[in-house]
Amino acid sequence: MLITTTAFTAVPCPEVDSLDAILPEEPLLMMGAGPVPIPAAVAKANAIVINHLGETMVKVIGQVKTMARYVFQTRSKWVLGVAGPGSAAMEMAISNLAWQGTRVLSIQNGFFSARMAEMGRRVGAEVSVLDVPDGTVASLEQVAAAIRRERPEIVTIVQGETSNTVWNYQLKEIAELAKAAGALVIVDAVCTLSTMPLEMDAWGIDAVITGGQKGLSSIPGVSLIAFSDEAWARVKGRTASNAHWCLDASLAENFWHNAGYHYTAPVSGVLALHEALRLVCAETLEKRFARHLKCSVALQAGISAMGLKLYSPAACRLNSVVGIEVPDGLSPADVCGHISRHHQVEISGSFGLPIVRIGQMGEQCRAHNLFRTLHAFGRTMVDLGVAVELPAGVAALEKALSGK
Numbered sequence: 001m002l003i004t005t006t007a008f009t010a011v012p013c014p015e016v017d018s019l020d021a022i023l024p025e026e027p028l029l030m031m032g033a034g035p036v037p038i039p040a041a042v043a044k045a046n047a048i049v050i051n052h053l054g055e056t057m058v059k060v061i062g063q064v065k066t067m068a069r070y071v072f073q074t075r076s077k078w079v080l081g082v083a084g085p086g087s088a089a090m091e092m093a094i095s096n097l098a099w100q101g102t103r104v105l106s107i108q109n110g111f112f113s114a115r116m117a118e119m120g121r122r123v124g125a126e127v128s129v130l131d132v133p134d135g136t137v138a139s140l141e142q143v144a145a146a147i148r149r150e151r152p153e154i155v156t157i158v159q160g161e162t163s164n165t166v167w168n169y170q171l172k173e174i175a176e177l178a179k180a181a182g183a184l185v186i187v188d189a190v191c192t193l194s195t196m197p198l199e200m201d202a203w204g205i206d207a208v209i210t211g212g213q214k215g216l217s218s219i220p221g222v223s224l225i226a227f228s229d230e231a232w233a234r235v236k237g238r239t240a241s242n243a244h245w246c247l248d249a250s251l252a253e254n255f256w257h258n259a260g261y262h263y264t265a266p267v268s269g270v271l272a273l274h275e276a277l278r279l280v281c282a283e284t285l286e287k288r289f290a291r292h293l294k295c296s297v298a299l300q301a302g303i304s305a306m307g308l309k310l311y312s313p314a315a316c317r318l319n320s321v322v323g324i325e326v327p328d329g330l331s332p333a334d335v336c337g338h339i340s341r342h343h344q345v346e347i348s349g350s351f352g353l354p355i356v357r358i359g360q361m362g363e364q365c366r367a368h369n370l371f372r373t374l375h376a377f378g379r380t381m382v383d384l385g386v387a388v389e390l391p392a393g394v395a396a397l398e399k400a401l402s403g404k
């Protein structure tokens with residue numbers, strides 16, 4: 001038999017650079033709005049592949065759920081993971097709880113809360129929007145009026161709107177209003193989970209979602225969701241099946257609760273998430289919240305002392321991601337490009353807003369990262385011709401971190 005090896009060259013074999021040639025010699029310090037730096041234990045776990053089914057995985061999944069319940073502050077059984085970004089967890093929440101004709105009220109603070117509304121429309125829900133301008137939160141009166149008017153079956157809200165750095169500090173009260181009107185409450189905690197208090201059960205929340213690459217300091221691409229018993233009953237009671245097969249919570253139950261097969265789980269990412277959650281538990285939520293608060297407030301003090309302006313008013317300022325106004329004459333891309341090229345620090349712009357954002361999520365909240373970032377940021381401003389008081393900024397950071 002003649003074996004020919006020349007028939008497969010219609011598309012020639014490409015020549016590409018190795019990753020070593022592409023990546024910087026020293027990794028950039030990831031201080032933007034995510035992904036964030038990962039601890040060594042998370043990186044190590046992420047390098048392992050195991051069988052996605054069987055005894056070891058069952059043990060890992062069991063512990064992930066137990067630790068996630070602590071982080072979500074829920075006793076609900078219905079914790080599941082999802083292979084995908086935070087947005088996949090958002091879509092899992094909305095596509096399992098809403099369908100053709102479901103009345104959804106979306107409290108919309110910005111880019112990410114608008115995404116959840118769009119996902120609702122795409123599953124055929126009747127979505128009404130309570131539009132909240134930048135720099136403000138929806139008042140309880142506005143929310144109550146919208147609930148009376150729209151009679152929603154589901155209310156969606158973001159805890160921290162990462163795009164414009166607004167914190168919905170009345171989340172608990174808003175959830176109470178929604179519950180009192182018989183609506184289920186979906187909370188996007190992708191940015192905030194484990195960086196600030198969120199009590200799923202005590203606040204009456206029916207679905208909480210998070211990604212890996214923000215507060216939890218895991219890798220992007222594996223996310224978590226928790227449903228309340230009431231939400232789970234709605235998932236189980238629906239008659240039309242979810243059009244998103246991968247995101248169907250009833251199918252995901254096979255893997256996440258019955259040691260069976262749904263799709264091949266992203267095992268390395270699940271192991272990484274396990275380690276990230278284990279580190280949260282080792283630290284405890286109380287200490288983790290305190291660390292985040294202290295670091296973010298110190299960073300904000302440093303930025304203000306340099307003479308730059310924070311984007312959100314103090315009353316509703318998100319601590320997990322700090323938004324900074326870019327002085328006239330500069331663009332966010334100028335600032336982000338310069339600090340990355342010259343100081344090996346990554347920060348973020350924000351979807352057309354005149355701000356840059358520095359993250360304070362997970363491993364970003366470490367004193368050494370703050371000093372390097374604030375210094376790099378101040379130098380960048382000076383290099384770009386903005387007369388900031390860099391030494392005053394660093395002094396303010398030191399003062400705040402040392403509790404003076």
Ligand SMILES: *Cc1c(COP(=O)(O)O)cnc(C)c1O
Nearest residue numbers: 085086087112160162190191211
């Ligand atoms: C980052 C973020 C998302 C989207 O997460 P992806 O992993 O990019 O899909 C959604 N909501 C909030 C509040 C976020 O910060």
